[in-house]
Amino acid sequence: DQQVKQNSPSLSVQEGRISILNCDYTNSMFDYFLWYKKYPAEGPTFLISISSIKDKNEDGRFTVFLNKSAKHLSLHIVPSQPGDSAVYFCAASAAEYGNKLVFGAGTILRVKS
Amino acid sequence: GAGVSQTPSNKVTEKGKYVELRCDPISGHTALYWYRQSLGQGPEFLIYFQGTGAADDSGLPNDRFFAVRPEGSVSTLKIQRTERGDSAVYLCASSSRGRQFFGPGTRLTVL
Numbered sequence: 001d002q003q004v005k006q007n008s009p010s011l012s013v014q015e016g017r018i019s020i021l022n023c024d025y026t027n028s029m030f031d032y033f034l035w036y037k038k039y040p041a042e043g044p045t046f047l048i049s050i051s052s053i054k055d056k057n058e059d060g061r062f063t064v065f066l067n068k069s070a071k072h073l074s075l076h077i078v079p080s081q082p083g084d085s086a087v088y089f090c091a092a093s094a095a096e097y098g099n100k101l102v103f104g105a106g107t108i109l110r111v112k113s
Numbered sequence: 114g115a116g117v118s119q120t121p122s123n124k125v126t127e128k129g130k131y132v133e134l135r136c137d138p139i140s141g142h143t144a145l146y147w148y149r150q151s152l153g154q155g156p157e158f159l160i161y162f163q164g165t166g167a168a169d170d171s172g173l174p175n176d177r178f179f180a181v182r183p184e185g186s187v188s189t190l191k192i193q194r195t196e197r198g199d200s201a202v203y204l205c206a207s208s209s210r211g212r213q214f215f216g217p218g219t220r221l222t223v224l
Binding site: 004006032036041042043044045046049089091093097098099100101102103104105106 | 117158161169206211217218
């Protein structure tokens with residue numbers, strides 16, 4: 001029973017273009033959503049988050065959109081850079097679950113120069 | 114400041130042996146989480162500490178797994194009678210104001 005799903009195992013984008021990574025969830029109790037970036041042999045690094053009371057959060061080149069009715073969120077990276085190449089994990093949490101994170105399986109992003 | 118550290122970075126053991134994995138959280142962080150990441154999957158929650166007590170251990174797969182945090186800082190994840198299926202990267206995270214900071218993980222290989 002996967003509560004958080006990232007249906008695209010990989011994505012390849014040209015440098016300078018937009019990268020869009022998608023994530024779907026099933027548990028309506030989730031109230032906080034995060035994106036983590038992971039390089040090989042390192043732990044996940046926090047990238048950006050959004051509370052369920054918002055529908056958009058922007059931080060530099062990174063924007064996260066939340067569609068609660070569709071239980072869908074997406075991460076936009078624009079412009080994409082080769083250094084963005086990594087595995088991106090979508091995660092969700094709920095305050096009443098102690099804020100433990102439920103992760104998707106990840107999407108490998110390759111930005112080609 | 115220093116981030117979350119985990120030791121050892123790699124651990125190879127034989128089936129049936131006992132292993133201990135250590136996590137040093139960021140100083141002052143009261144919440145500490147353990148996750149397990151198998152190949153091709155995202156991290157999966159194991160256990161969560163608030164201070165010294167395990168607030169939620171619902172993710173521990175069975176009674177071979179146990180974790181402690183006796184002084185509310187360093188935590189140790191203990192696995193008894195290891196099985197090949199326990200092979201994974203074990204991640205620790207500590208938290209302040211809801212944001213979790215992850216360590217580099219311990220890669221456990223059970224032969």
